[in-house]
Amino acid sequence: MSTPAPLTGDSSIKTWLEHPVGGPILREMLAQSGQDADVLKPVHRLALKRLIKLSKGQFSQDAVDALVARAAAGDVPAGAADAAPEAGAASVTTDTEEVVPVAEAPEWVEKVTGGRFAGQTIIVTGAGSGIGRATASRVAREGGRVIAVDISQERLDEFAADHAGADVVVVSGDITDDAAIAAIVEAAGDRIDGLANIAGIMDDMTPIGEVTDAVWDRVFRINVTGTMKLTRAVIPAMLAQAKGSIVNTASEAALRGSAAGVAYTASKHAVAGITKSSAFMYGPSGIRVNAVAPGPTITNIEASFGSPLGASRVQLAMTLLPDAAEAEALAASITFLLSDDGVNVNGVILPSDGGWSVA
Ligand SMILES: NC(=O)c1ccc[n+]([C@@H]2O[C@H](COP(=O)([O-])OP(=O)(O)OC[C@H]3O[C@@H](n4cnc5c(N)ncnc54)[C@H](O)[C@@H]3O)[C@@H](O)[C@H]2O)c1
Helix, strand or coil, rough: CCCCCCCCCCCCHHHHCCCCCCCHHHHHHHHCCCCCHHHHHHHCCCCCCCCHHHHHCCCCHHHHHHHHHHHHHHCCCCCCCCCCCCCCCCCEEECCCEEEEEECCCCCCCCCCCCCCCEEEEECCCCHHHHHHHHHHHHHHCEEEEEEEECCCHHHHHHHHHHHCCCCCECCCCCCCCCHHHHHHHHHCCCCCCEEEECCCCCCCCCCCCCHHHHHHHHHHHHHHHHHHHHHHHHHHHHHHHHHEEEEEEEECCCCCCCCHHHHHHHHHHHHHHHHHHHHHHHCCEEEEEEECCCECCCCCCCCEEEHHHHHHHHHHHCCCCCCHHHHHHHHHHHHHCHHHHHCCCCCEECCCCHHEEE
């Protein structure tokens, strides 16, 4: 058997977990905080060092350095030798339980296209967190003027501080509120080249027999009415320019009935409807309107399970769940549609989900 390569912060989490020394060390560290290796399953393809950003400070560069040093020294925790699973390639299981090896894909790294949004003003909602933040960041780093919108002033301040040299205007406000919509459009000024409607919330996985008015109204207000209001508000500027690109955020729940509760599923189908209607109406006027349908993505979004029936039904759809993507991977799809690279694309609901929608 060949000796495994030395572990570093760039080695994938999977490589760490399968390593005869690194695996037990990492498992020991997880156990100390009351967790096990399953918690890392959705991100097992990422480099270990990516956990620094994803864990929001809970896992530090010092922790990476300590793990790398212990692995190099062969410092296997006492009694852990038998705990590590066998190393090897990833695998899939056939219906006959035969294990088919699958090669591990190299890690994806975001590549910025310099100047892609130069001279353009792009409004991004939900810019304080997750997919919205990653999109606003990418537009800013590609030379665009970003109107970064979120209900959380604190998150926007942090976003602005992280993009100190870029052309960023923050507007804190609720996209369901008419005064906030007016403030967003005013901050953008005369020219609005793009709008990414990304702010949104999940539901509590309740089926229609159990959904409360409160959950239904809140999910529709933010996911549907907010998207409609802000889109309606930017149309005059885009019509005047005879050009504009709008990207909405749908979901796997816009494509099928098994990914969430009735409120979220219906709201994301409505987002698909807004997208198609607007693309049809304004295509000849130079405005493109598309949507992405993200699969599982690592963000701060919160879902709860308010119904045992809903939970058990939705879990069926999760059996074929792909690895969770980083928010930057969704930003790559959204900025493609937003940018002039998407020139011939209008009215699509683009699944950005690693292929989950065809499973
Ligand atoms: N994360 C996923 O797995 C996933 C999957 C499919 C679809 N989506 C969709 O992606 C979008 C972004 O979600 P995320 O996962 O990045 O979530 P997130 O919670 O990390 O970010 C959403 C941001 O929107 C802001 N926001 C919420 N309500 C708002 C309002 N009324 N006005 C202004 N800002 C508001 C929040 O403060 C937050 O900063 C949502 O529309 C969500 O439905 C996410």
